[in-house]
Amino acid sequence: MESAHTFASQALSLILLIPFLLFISNTQAVSPASSTQTYKTYIKTACNSTTFPQDCYTSLSPYASKIKSNPQKLCIYALSQALRATKTTFSTVRKLNKTKGLSHFDKDVIQDCLDNINYAIDGLKDSLDTMNNLNETDTEFQLGNVKTWVSAAITDEDTCTDGFEDDDQNASSSLKVMKQQIKKNIVVVARSTSNALALVNHLNYTTNY
Numbered sequence: 419m420e421s422a423h424t425f426a427s428q429a430l431s432l433i434l435l436i437p438f439l440l441f442i443s444n445t446q447a448v449s450p451a452s453s454t455q456t457y458k459t460y461i462k463t464a465c466n467s468t469t470f471p472q473d474c475y476t477s478l479s480p481y482a483s484k485i486k487s488n489p490q491k492l493c494i495y496a497l498s499q500a501l502r503a504t505k506t507t508f509s510t511v512r513k514l515n516k517t518k519g520l521s522h523f524d525k526d527v528i529q530d531c532l533d534n535i536n537y538a539i540d541g542l543k544d545s546l547d548t549m550n551n552l553n554e555t556d557t558e559f560q561l562g563n564v565k566t567w568v569s570a571a572i573t574d575e576d577t578c579t580d581g582f583e584d585d586d587q588n589a590s591s592s593l594k595v596m597k598q599q600i601k602k603n604i605v606v607v608a609r610s611t612s613n614a615l616a617l618v619n620h621l622n623y624t625t626n627y
């Protein structure tokens with residue numbers, strides 16, 4: 419009697435326990451915290467193939483729950499970040515362009531820089547557009563275009579500060595200060611764009627999009 423009673427109560431507690439255990443394992447499987455961690459690890463691994471892994475991870479990990487483990491989305495977010503940084507730099511330089519008392523020489527240097535940043539913005543926009551519309555028939559051709567445009571954007575960004583290297587006697591002191599400011603911006607932009615290119619280069623053609 420005693421043992422039958424114990425058995426019954428043990429069986430009952432087991433029956434009560436099973437849904438509880440299922441509940442626990444279920445919530446662990448779909449827990450947002452643990453899946454976000456998985457997605458962050460995916461980004462960390464992917465960023466490992468870039469030139470500036472830490473910048474890559476810092477800029478993309480906030481979007482982990484949107485990127486999930488999707489390489490195409492990863493590239494889309496990387497390109498968006500590069501585009502955003504480039505646009506920010508454009509408006510910074512455009513404000514500097516309005517500085518009073520710039521010489522003609524200063525204005526030419528800044529205008530050249532703005533033109534180049536604009537080309538970079540166009541290339542990144544086209545890349546983003548293509549990356550958002552990849553299709554199975556043309557993937558290799560489309561990705562080829564994206565790589566070409568993003569590489570060109572990196573060159574354009576570098577070209578912006580090319581004119582800055584010469585220690586020109588005609589440059590005003592305000593231009594010298596501006597050059598430093600623009601250079602700092604361009605470093606961030608160029609890193610971000612270079613990382614986006616590395617991630618695009620890493621995309622696997624045979625993946626279905």
Ligand SMILES: *[C@@H]1O[C@H](CO)[C@@H](O)[C@H](O)[C@H]1NC(C)=O
Binds near residue numbers: 462463466
């Ligand atoms: C990144 O690469 C290094 C060496 O190339 C490796 O030791 C490390 O485990 C990698 N990290 C990730 C998250 O893949």
Ligand SMILES: *[C@@H]1O[C@H](CO)[C@@H](O)[C@H](O)[C@H]1NC(C)=O
Binds near residue numbers: 515
């Ligand atoms: C920069 O300033 C010049 C005038 O100093 C102006 O003609 C030019 O349009 C400006 N560039 C941009 C992109 O705003």
Ligand SMILES: *[C@@H]1O[C@H](CO)[C@@H](O)[C@H](O)[C@H]1NC(C)=O
Binds near residue numbers: 552555
């Ligand atoms: C695939 O992409 C190309 C180039 O963007 C486009 O011309 C073509 O219409 C697309 N095909 C399909 C089926 O979407």
Ligand SMILES: *[C@@H]1O[C@H](CO)[C@@H](O)[C@H](O)[C@H]1NC(C)=O
Binds near residue numbers: 588
């Ligand atoms: C620098 O200024 C001098 C005198 O204004 C001018 O002759 C020379 O062409 C300028 N150099 C450049 C690179 O603009």
Ligand SMILES: *[C@@H]1O[C@H](CO)[C@@H](O)[C@H](O)[C@H]1NC(C)=O
Binds near residue numbers: 622623624625
């Ligand atoms: C691309 O993916 C296919 C199938 O998953 C695999 O066989 C191939 O090795 C991959 N290529 C690269 C460059 O990762």
